[in-house]
Every structure is written in structure tokens, then in C-alpha cells.
Amino acid sequence: MHWRKMGRRFLFTLALGASLVALPAPGWAASPVTIEYWHINSPTFGGPALKELVSRFEAKHPDVKVAEKFQPGVYTGLMQQLQVALAAKRPPAVAQIGYNLLAYAAGQFPHVILDKYRQSDPAFFKGIPDNIMALGQFSGVQHGIPFGVSTPVLYYNADLFKAAGLNPDQPPQTWDDVQRMGQAIKQKTGKFAIYLQQPNDDWMEQTLIWGNGGRPLSEDGKRVGWDSPQAIEAFQMWQDMANKSKLAANMTWEEGIQAFLSGHVAMCITTIGRQEHMRKNANNFQVRTAPVPRFGNKALATATGGNALIIFATDPAQERAAWEWIKYLLSPEGATIWTKGTGYLPPRAEIASDPTYLKPFFDENPLMQASLATFPYAKPWVSFPGPRGLEITKIFIKAREETLEGKRPAEAILKETAQQANALLPR
Amino acid sequence: MHGLLCLACALIVFPLFWMLSTAVKPPQEIFAGTFRLSPERFTLENFRAAMTAVPIVRLFVNSLVVAFGVTVAQAVTSILAAYACALMPIPGRNVWFAFFVATMMIPFQVTMIPNYLLVSKLELLNTYTGLIVPQAVTGFGIFMLRQAFRSLPRSLVEASVLDGANSWQTLWRVVVPANRTAIAAVSILFFINTWNQYLWPLLVATDRSMKTLPVGMQEFVNLEGGTMWGPLMAAASMAILPALVAYLLAQRYILESFVTAGLKE
Amino acid sequence: MPFARAQVARARWRRSAVLTGTLYLMPAALLTGVFIYWPLVASLVLSFHEWNLVSPTWTPVGWQNYIELFASRPFWLAVVNTGKAAAALTLLAVLIPMALAAMVLRVSPQIRNLYRVVLFSPSVISMAIACAVWLWIYHPLYGVLNTVLRLVGIEGPRWLSSGDWAIWGIINVTVWKSLGYNFVLFIAGLLMIPSEMQEAARVDGATEWQAFRHVTFPLLAPTTLFVFLTTFILAPQNLFVPTQILTHGGPNEASNNLGYLVYQLGFEYFRAGYASAAAMVTFLLFLGLTALQFYLAERRIHYES
Structure with a gap:
């Protein structure tokens, strides 16, 4: 009896599985098209917003169903699942691809080139600024539509600033300020001054290089840029703060966040996407944000985080539905829901100041202001080209880890690893 | 002490x-x-959050079905193979044994992708069958049970044979009852390993409705937007209960069979 | 029983046994063939190719993947770390549970059950969650581990982000996670030793330790060997999850190991051929070492019995 039930379960799930992969044939306009949408939006990071987006979209497009699927492990995790799904020839119709992985996906994965929609949807393309649209392009070809846009910001603990005799209304503007104020914090409170994010990616490192006037990758794409004098100077500064002056905490990513939220570190540089988490979890102190510190009088420049949407659908009906979904996500209504849910900046800057859309949100969330102020200075988060691009990123991450270990000067480490990386770039 | x-x-x-x-x-x-x-x-807010953010009952049921299915399948295949390798006069049984034991040394990353592609071709993604069948055999189980079966006094098997029992009857009437401790011990391990397993269900169960607990719980971990530590730990606390109960029940049984086995000898 | 009837029964058993025995092997053999050996063969072939999982073709590269592997620093670091981990694991995850089991069996039966449940409990938690918990314990500034060390005047290391300590941070979690199951195996092993033998030793005036050392320990040898072997064999796989969650093999490869390396090459760099080569080497290495241990162990047990 029990077994029979189980057997029926198996059959049922078999049928369910089969029905999911059965795609409607093109031309069956009456039956709804189901598109899979892969994302990283967990319950605290845009999950509820996404559910709202899906239901509103489906209400407007009764002929399309969106099957949203959360993928763990953020953009890297999603990429791994995507690679395997592509190997099995059943990719999602649309997926969020992190900017750091975009060159790899655009170069290696079969996907839809989006330039053809420029004729049919000129209004859509006009609504998004060129410099943002460029984040989804390689050599002028539109591979993806930039969707999530985030900048790094400096979070700081206003209470620790006060305890150190500093004015929390005047956060550091340059790295020299960071060091000066950091000394005060260290002496008066015994806490670490700053934690620069150290996850398994190179966003912080690229931000430092851009900020000091360097480039993560040469313009012709033949050489990595982390052995330039600007990069070496920035990395040496970070190494000194971690090892000599002991102002910077050197620990793994989750540990660093824990240290900041528990009041053991006064400042923390990470994505604006964290603002809600920071606000809600800070242990009895006031969190504020400021733009990332500048190098002397050089202009502000940061790497841009987030994701672009790429269409992997092979069936024409699915592709059409996927494009409609993307257009909705980037519409003023869609972008408003998305920004409120994630803290990512809207790809359309103008809705940020529009009272019908995001103005109230930005007014209520002062933490977002630092990111808005950074937006005009956003540089791309370079993803290294060629089939070995992901390995190059890892070499760069390892170079940072070795730099922070402090056993060799930054210059030696960066020059050696840049050579290894250059050999992997396409000739 | x-x-x-x-x-x-x-x-x-x-x-x-x-x-x-x-x-x-x-x-x-x-x-x-x-x-x-x-x-x-x-x-108790974290428990409430854990229950509302993910379909935790559904995850629970999936984990239970998969863990139970895999445990039974692995136990049956292991008992049969170990019996043949340990007690039956078949040609090349040591080669067979080595054939099974060597699988323990194969990194699972090797089998993951080909098995995924196969399961996908058979349209078994997001099904219990796809989750269970590819792991229905374990070299570890065959190894452990073969060791246990071998230490069985030969006289017991002999006596059964002389009674005219065939090998099937001997297995279920003599060998399995005499080794119920060992079988229970490996079954607990099978259950716990499957209950906690991550990579295979991550690939095969992509629908939220088919995910298992360890995969579903990943929704609380987000390195971009921030990890929800409270709900994560609340979900984890709920998840260990069945495994702990399974052990509690089984360990009493194991203890008893050890004690009775000790008395007999 | 008449002699002839026994003869007939034995002969019948032997005749049918070849067929039925092979039949009993079949479920396991077929499943192993399809789901383990077929992928292994595919992986072996793949290890002589370059493939990114997506491209329709495998590009043959000869021995190139193996040459690259043997020349790469991460590979040798992973070998050394896996060796360290296997040694530490087989030592700690065998001796600690053995001592605990011996002690638990000395206390009164009522409390004994409590201990047994408590000591087994790490086994029931998923490794991924266990790692999330250990992350807090290891926190360099206010984790409980370094807080306690500070009480006794030691400034604890950065367990996960220091090149000298990260691999030990990983090993420690793995040992902790393996304790419970090995403990149960030792309890089982100890219960099978007739208690009269130990009592006899004590009557002869031996101390508790001498009784354990000269009576219990030798009799426990099969269990010990078994626990030792399984802990060793499963070492590379058990290291995988903590490495992935806690350190990603870092800093700068300091906590990388063979199980994680294979994953990294295949799923972070998407170089399926190269990853297959690393997997083959890992497989052969552990197969060789395990076969050696089996050989030595079989000989030893032979001597003893």
C-alpha cells in the first residue's frame, strides 16, 4: 500500500518533469509560453521583489509564464549551474550573468545577440543611457542587457567615529584621510579602521586600480593591468595597512562582514546591494555610507557590479517571450520594484529622481545617496577575455591574497602573476 | 573520567x-x-522566517523520500553483492570485490557531470527517480558488509545449507539476521550521508518543489545581499532532528543486538 | 544426518551458487557500471582532450593536461595538503574516538546512552551547515576559539585567512565531523570483545591502562584497521565541502587539496579535460595507497590469527 503510493509519486513526478521540458511548438499562439529565468535573488536579496515582478508581468502578458529559479552561490554558482545545463542542452531562457563573468559567457556560450532588437524596439534602447548599455557590449555587439548596476561604497560606523573623536558628518574622502582617521580610531578605540571586501572575486581590486588611474586590462586586451605602477602603488598601500600599520583587517569575506556589523571594524568597503542587510543587522550602531575614498586628487572611479541579462532560449517563441520579460524588467515600473528590492541602482538614472518612481525610496534610504553620487564615475568591471578568462581572475584573486599575507612586496607578486596571466590571454 | x-x-x-x-x-x-x-x-522569529521564506515542509518531505529511497536501495544492493563476494563460491569474487571497493576512491566530481547528462537525457531531472537511482549503489556499503559477512561463523551457513535451504533463503534467514547490527550501522550512515548531501541534488533538483533541505537552505546564504544567519540556523536546527531521531531509534536497537550477540558467544 | 544427504545438499548449493551468486552481484554491478565506471572511462578519455562542457567537440591534446598538471604549483600544494590532511585525519579521527569509546564503556549504562548520543551528534548535521557554524567559532576577533585562547594568554591565529593555518582550520572541521561515526564503530568493536578477558587481566594485577594496552587494544585491531582505512579513503572527499565554503582553497592555494582542485578546474575554470586529468591522478594515487594498506593489513591480520 505504502509502496504503491510511492510508485504513484514516482510516476507523478516523472510526468511532472516531462511536462516541464515539453515546449510548446512555435505557432501555438494560444497556449502560454513558459520561460525559465535564473537569478540569485534570495529572500533577503530581491526575492520578494522578483515574485512581484513575475506576477505583474504575467498579468500583462497572459500568454507567458515565467518560471523563476533561484541559483545558490551568487553569480559564480549560477554560472556553474548554467554551464552544466548548457551541456545538457536545456539552458534557461534568460539568466543573470555577473559582469565579471560576462566576457566568458559571451565568448563561450551559445546565446542570442540582441542588436536585432534595435530596429523593432528603438524606444527601449533610447531609454537606457549609452554608458550603461555599453556594460553589456563587447566590440560593439550587444550580448546582454545591463540590469543590476551596483557600485562599491564605504560603509562606516558613526558611533565608532564619535568614540575616536572624529566627526561622523565628515567621512574620509581620500585614502590619506582613511589612514589619518584610522590611526585615531585605532588609538582611541583599539578597533580596526577598515575592511576592504575579500570575497572570491576581484571587484575591490579593480576598483582600487581604476581609482588610482590604472586599468585592469590594457585597451587592446592583450595585457592585464595589475602590474602597472598605479596598481602596484594601490596594492602596496593595502598591504601596508594590513601588515605594517595594522589598520586594515585581513580576513575572509563573511568574517569581515561579521567584524564590521559587530563593531570591531570602523569602515567597510563593499557593494551598495548590502545596504539593507547592513542597516538591519548592525549591532547597536548607526551605519552611514560615503563614496569610496579617492587617491589624492585623482577623480573617483569604481568598478561596476551587478549583472546583465542574456537570452539563451533557442526556440523563437521563447526568445520573443524572454525579450518581453527583459523589456518589462527594465521598464520604469520593473526597475522601480527591482531597485527597491535589491538596492541595486536603476539602469535608467532618470527614475531615481522621479517622484512617481524611486524618489521616495532614495529619500527614505540615505545610505543609497553615496552610490548615486558614485554612479557617474562608474567604470566597467572587466572580465578577462578568452577561454581562460576565469582562470586569470583567480590568479588575480590569489595575487591579492598573497599581497595581504605580506611576505613579499606587492610589486614582486603583481609582476610575477601578471606574467602568468598574460600568457593565458588570447593573442 | x-x-x-x-x-x-x-x-x-x-x-x-x-x-x-x-x-x-x-x-x-x-x-x-x-x-x-x-x-x-x-x-522564535527566525523559525517563522525560515518557514515562510522557503517551503520547508516540502523540502523536508523531499529530503526524507530521497534519503529513505537511497538508504533502502544501497542497503539491498550492498547486502546482495557483499553476500556473493563473502560467502558464495563464485569465480573471481575477489576481483568483483576490488571492482566495487575501488569505486570508493573515485572522486565524485568525476561521476557528477556524466550522470547528470544521462539523467537529463532520460527526462529524469526534478524527479525522485533521478535523485535516487544514480546513487543506488555504494562501494563503501559493499566493503563494510563483506567484512561483516566474512566474520560470520561458517558453521551457521553450513548448517543452513545442510538443512536444504537455497542461497536466497540462507541469506534472509541466516546471514542478514546474524548481521543486523552491521546492516543497521551502515544504513544509518547511508541515511545521514544522503540527508546531508548537497552537490547531486543541487544539479538534479532545480525546481523549488523538488529541492532537498541542504539545497533549499542555501536561499538564506547570499554573499551579495547578505546571509540570513538566524533563519539559516533555525532551518538547520529543524533539519538535524530527523537524522538525530533516526540515530536514537537505531542506536538502541544496535546496542541490544550487540549485547545479545555478546551473550551468545 | 546421513552423510550422503549432506553431500547432496552441498553439491547442490555449489552448483547453483555460481549462477545465483552472479545474479546477486548484478544489481550492484550494473549500477556501478552505469553510474560509476562508465563516467570514469569517459573521464579517462576526456583527460586527453580539452573541453569546456559547452562546445560540441572535444579537442584532443594528448598528454598535455597531465604535463601541465605535474608542472603546476597548485597541484603539488594540493598533494602536500591532502597528505597532511590524510595523516592528521587518520591519526586524530582514529585515536580520539577510540579513547572516547573506551571511556564511555566504563561509565554506568544510564549515562552511557547520553554520552553516545551527544558524541555522535556532529555526524547528523550537514557539512555545509557545520561549516557555517565553524565560521563563527573561528572568527579571529571574537570567535569563541580565539576568545578562549586569549583567556589563557595566547593570541590565536587567523584560522581561515592565514596561509600557515588555513589548512588546519579545514582539517579540524573534518576531524570534528568524522568523530561521531568512528566513535560508534569503536563502541561496536569494544562491545564485541568479551569482558571476561579484560577482567581477567585486572585480576592479574594489571592497571587500567595496562589492561587496555595489552588486552583490549590488540583485540580491537580489526576495528581500528577498518576505521583507519575508511577514514583515509574518504579523506579527499570529506575535505571538499569545508574547503569550498570556508576558504575556496585560499589564501593563495594554502588550503587547496585534491578534492577541491578537481572541482576548481572543472567548475570554476570550466576545463573539463584538465579537471579529468587531475581526477584520474587523484584516483590512481588513492587506489595505490589503499591497495598497499590492504596488502600490509591482510598480511598482519594473517600473522595474528
Whole structure:
């Protein structure tokens, strides 16, 4: 009896599985098209917003169903699942691809080139600024539509600033300020001054290089840029703060966040996407944000985080539905829901100041202001080209880890690893 | 001795206490800057959040079905193969044994992708069958049970044979009952391993409705937007209960069979 | 029983046994063939190719993947770390549970059950969650581990982000996670030793330790060997999850190991051929070492019995 039930379960799930992969044939306009949408939006990071987006979209497009699927492990995790799904020839119709992985996906994965929609949807393309649209392009070809846009910001603990005799209304503007104020914090409170994010990616490192006037990758794409004098100077500064002056905490990513939220570190540089988490979890102190510190009088420049949407659908009906979904996500209504849910900046800057859309949100969330102020200075988060691009990123991450270990000067480490990386770039 | 044992217990069980204590703390206390085991303000909010954010009952049922299915399948295939390798006069049985045992050394990353592609071709993604069948055999189980079966007094098998029982009857009437301890022991391990397994269900169960607990719980971990420590630990606390209960029930049984086995000898 | 009838029964058993025995092997053999050996063969072939999982073709590269592997620093670091971990695991995850089991069996039966449940409990938690908990315990500034060390005047290391300590941070979690199951195996092993033998030793005036050392320990040898072997064999797989969650093999490869390396090459760099080569080497290495241990062990047990 029990077994029979189980057997029926198996059959049922078999049928369910089969029905999911059965795609409607093109031309069956009456039956709804189901598109899979892969994302990283967990319950605290845009999950509820996404559910709202899906239901509103489906209400407007009764002929399309969106099957949203959360993928763990953020953009890297999603990429791994995507690679395997592509190997099995059943990719999602649309997926969020992190900017750091975009060159790899655009170069290696079969996907839809989006330039053809420029004729049919000129209004859509006009609504998004060129410099943002460029984040989804390689050599002028539109591979993806930039969707999530985030900048790094400096979070700081206003209470620790006060305890150190500093004015929390005047956060550091340059790295020299960071060091000066950091000394005060260290002496008066015994806490670490700053934690620069150290996850398994190179966003912080690229931000430092851009900020000091360097480039993560040469313009012709033949050489990595982390052995330039600007990069070496920035990395040496970070190494000194971690090892000599002991102002910077050197620990793994989750540990660093824990240290900041528990009041053991006064400042923390990470994505604006964290603002809600920071606000809600800070242990009895006031969190504020400021733009990332500048190098002397050089202009502000940061790497841009987030994701672009790429269409992997092979069936024409699915592709059409996927494009409609993307257009909705980037519409003023869609972008408003998305920004409120994630803290990512809207790809359309103008809705940020529009009272019908995001103005109230930005007014209520002062933490977002630092990111808005950074937006005009956003540089791309370079993803290294060629089939070995992901390995190059890892070499760069390892170079940072070795730099922070402090056993060799930054210059030696960066020059050696840049050579290894250059050999992997396409000739 | 009690002192030493208590200390060992405290050390070993501490991470579990920490998990439980985090599960009943409000977010600000989770990030309290000092170490503190008991919450200042006890809350069940994390459990509520865990239950509403993910379909936890569904995840639970899936985990249970998969763990149970895999355990039964692995136990049956292991018993049969171990019996043949240990007690039946078949040609090349040591080669067969080596054939099975060698699988223990194969990194699972090797089998993951080909098996995924196969399961996908058979349209078994997001099904219990796809989750269970590819892991229905384990070299570890065959290895353990073969060792156990071999130490069975030959006279027992002999007697059964002389009674005219065939090999099938001998297996279920003599060999399995005499080795119920070993079988229970490996079955617990199968169950716990499957219950906690991550990579295979991550690939095969992509629909939220087919995910297992360890995969579903990943929704609380987000390195971009921030990890929800409270609900994560609350979900984890709920997830260990079945495995712990399974062990509690089985360990009493194991203990009894050890004691009776000891008395007989 | 008449002699002839026994003869007939034995002969019948032997005749049918070849067929039925092979039949009993079949479920396991077929499943192993399809789901383990077929992928292994595919992986072996793949290890002589370059493939990114997506491209329709495998590009043959000869021995290039193996040459690259043997010349790469991460590979040798992973070998050394896996060796360290296997040694530490087989030592700690065998001796600690053995001592605990011996002690638990000395206390009164009522409390004994409590200990048994408590000491087994780490086994029931998923490794991924266990790692999330250990992350807090290891926190360099206010984790409980370094807080306690500070009480006794030691400034604890950065367990996960320091090149000298990260691999030990990983090993420690793995040992902790393996304790419970090995403990149960030792309890089982100890219960099978007739208690009269130990009592006899004590009557002869031996101390508790001498009785354990000269009576219990030798009799426990099969269990010990078994626990030792399984802990060793499963070492590379058990290291995988903590490495992935706690350190990603870092800092700068300091906590990388063979199980994680294979994953990294295949799923972070998407170089399926190269990853297959690393997997083959790992497989052969552990197969060789395990076969050696089996050989030595079989000989030893032979001597003893």
C-alpha cells in the first residue's frame, strides 16, 4: 500500500518533469509560453521583489509564464549551474550573468545577440543611457542587457567615529584621510579602521586600480593591468595597512562582514546591494555610507557590479517571450520594484529622481545617496577575455591574497602573476 | 573520567549549541561583538522566517523520500553483492570485490557531470527517480558488509545449507539476521550521508518543489545581499532532528543486538 | 544426518551458487557500471582532450593536461595538503574516538546512552551547515576559539585567512565531523570483545591502562584497521565541502587539496579535460595507497590469527 503510493509519486513526478521540458511548438499562439529565468535573488536579496515582478508581468502578458529559479552561490554558482545545463542542452531562457563573468559567457556560450532588437524596439534602447548599455557590449555587439548596476561604497560606523573623536558628518574622502582617521580610531578605540571586501572575486581590486588611474586590462586586451605602477602603488598601500600599520583587517569575506556589523571594524568597503542587510543587522550602531575614498586628487572611479541579462532560449517563441520579460524588467515600473528590492541602482538614472518612481525610496534610504553620487564615475568591471578568462581572475584573486599575507612586496607578486596571466590571454 | 568525558562532550557538541543559540537570537544579537552563548532576548522569529521564506515542509518531505529511497536501495544492493563476494563460491569474487571497493576512491566530481547528462537525457531531472537511482549503489556499503559477512561463523551457513535451504533463503534467514547490527550501522550512515548531501541534488533538483533541505537552505546564504544567519540556523536546527531521531531509534536497537550477540558467544 | 544427504545438499548449493551468486552481484554491478565506471572511462578519455562542457567537440591534446598538471604549483600544494590532511585525519579521527569509546564503556549504562548520543551528534548535521557554524567559532576577533585562547594568554591565529593555518582550520572541521561515526564503530568493536578477558587481566594485577594496552587494544585491531582505512579513503572527499565554503582553497592555494582542485578546474575554470586529468591522478594515487594498506593489513591480520 505504502509502496504503491510511492510508485504513484514516482510516476507523478516523472510526468511532472516531462511536462516541464515539453515546449510548446512555435505557432501555438494560444497556449502560454513558459520561460525559465535564473537569478540569485534570495529572500533577503530581491526575492520578494522578483515574485512581484513575475506576477505583474504575467498579468500583462497572459500568454507567458515565467518560471523563476533561484541559483545558490551568487553569480559564480549560477554560472556553474548554467554551464552544466548548457551541456545538457536545456539552458534557461534568460539568466543573470555577473559582469565579471560576462566576457566568458559571451565568448563561450551559445546565446542570442540582441542588436536585432534595435530596429523593432528603438524606444527601449533610447531609454537606457549609452554608458550603461555599453556594460553589456563587447566590440560593439550587444550580448546582454545591463540590469543590476551596483557600485562599491564605504560603509562606516558613526558611533565608532564619535568614540575616536572624529566627526561622523565628515567621512574620509581620500585614502590619506582613511589612514589619518584610522590611526585615531585605532588609538582611541583599539578597533580596526577598515575592511576592504575579500570575497572570491576581484571587484575591490579593480576598483582600487581604476581609482588610482590604472586599468585592469590594457585597451587592446592583450595585457592585464595589475602590474602597472598605479596598481602596484594601490596594492602596496593595502598591504601596508594590513601588515605594517595594522589598520586594515585581513580576513575572509563573511568574517569581515561579521567584524564590521559587530563593531570591531570602523569602515567597510563593499557593494551598495548590502545596504539593507547592513542597516538591519548592525549591532547597536548607526551605519552611514560615503563614496569610496579617492587617491589624492585623482577623480573617483569604481568598478561596476551587478549583472546583465542574456537570452539563451533557442526556440523563437521563447526568445520573443524572454525579450518581453527583459523589456518589462527594465521598464520604469520593473526597475522601480527591482531597485527597491535589491538596492541595486536603476539602469535608467532618470527614475531615481522621479517622484512617481524611486524618489521616495532614495529619500527614505540615505545610505543609497553615496552610490548615486558614485554612479557617474562608474567604470566597467572587466572580465578577462578568452577561454581562460576565469582562470586569470583567480590568479588575480590569489595575487591579492598573497599581497595581504605580506611576505613579499606587492610589486614582486603583481609582476610575477601578471606574467602568468598574460600568457593565458588570447593573442 | 567523567570530567574528561564531559569536557570532550562539551567541546564536540559546542558547535551544535552555537547553532541553536544563533537560531533563537534577534539579528542585532547575532552580530554582538562579544561571545555569548545564551540570547539576551529569546526569539522564535527566525523559525517563522525560515518557514515562510522557503517551503520547508516540502523540502523536508523531499529530503526524507530521497534519503529513505537511497538508504533502502544501497542497503539491498550492498547486502546482495557483499553476500556473493563473502560467502558464495563464485569465480573471481575477489576481483568483483576490488571492482566495487575501488569505486570508493573515485572522486565524485568525476561521476557528477556524466550522470547528470544521462539523467537529463532520460527526462529524469526534478524527479525522485533521478535523485535516487544514480546513487543506488555504494562501494563503501559493499566493503563494510563483506567484512561483516566474512566474520560470520561458517558453521551457521553450513548448517543452513545442510538443512536444504537455497542461497536466497540462507541469506534472509541466516546471514542478514546474524548481521543486523552491521546492516543497521551502515544504513544509518547511508541515511545521514544522503540527508546531508548537497552537490547531486543541487544539479538534479532545480525546481523549488523538488529541492532537498541542504539545497533549499542555501536561499538564506547570499554573499551579495547578505546571509540570513538566524533563519539559516533555525532551518538547520529543524533539519538535524530527523537524522538525530533516526540515530536514537537505531542506536538502541544496535546496542541490544550487540549485547545479545555478546551473550551468545 | 546421513552423510550422503549432506553431500547432496552441498553439491547442490555449489552448483547453483555460481549462477545465483552472479545474479546477486548484478544489481550492484550494473549500477556501478552505469553510474560509476562508465563516467570514469569517459573521464579517462576526456583527460586527453580539452573541453569546456559547452562546445560540441572535444579537442584532443594528448598528454598535455597531465604535463601541465605535474608542472603546476597548485597541484603539488594540493598533494602536500591532502597528505597532511590524510595523516592528521587518520591519526586524530582514529585515536580520539577510540579513547572516547573506551571511556564511555566504563561509565554506568544510564549515562552511557547520553554520552553516545551527544558524541555522535556532529555526524547528523550537514557539512555545509557545520561549516557555517565553524565560521563563527573561528572568527579571529571574537570567535569563541580565539576568545578562549586569549583567556589563557595566547593570541590565536587567523584560522581561515592565514596561509600557515588555513589548512588546519579545514582539517579540524573534518576531524570534528568524522568523530561521531568512528566513535560508534569503536563502541561496536569494544562491545564485541568479551569482558571476561579484560577482567581477567585486572585480576592479574594489571592497571587500567595496562589492561587496555595489552588486552583490549590488540583485540580491537580489526576495528581500528577498518576505521583507519575508511577514514583515509574518504579523506579527499570529506575535505571538499569545508574547503569550498570556508576558504575556496585560499589564501593563495594554502588550503587547496585534491578534492577541491578537481572541482576548481572543472567548475570554476570550466576545463573539463584538465579537471579529468587531475581526477584520474587523484584516483590512481588513492587506489595505490589503499591497495598497499590492504596488502600490509591482510598480511598482519594473517600473522595474528
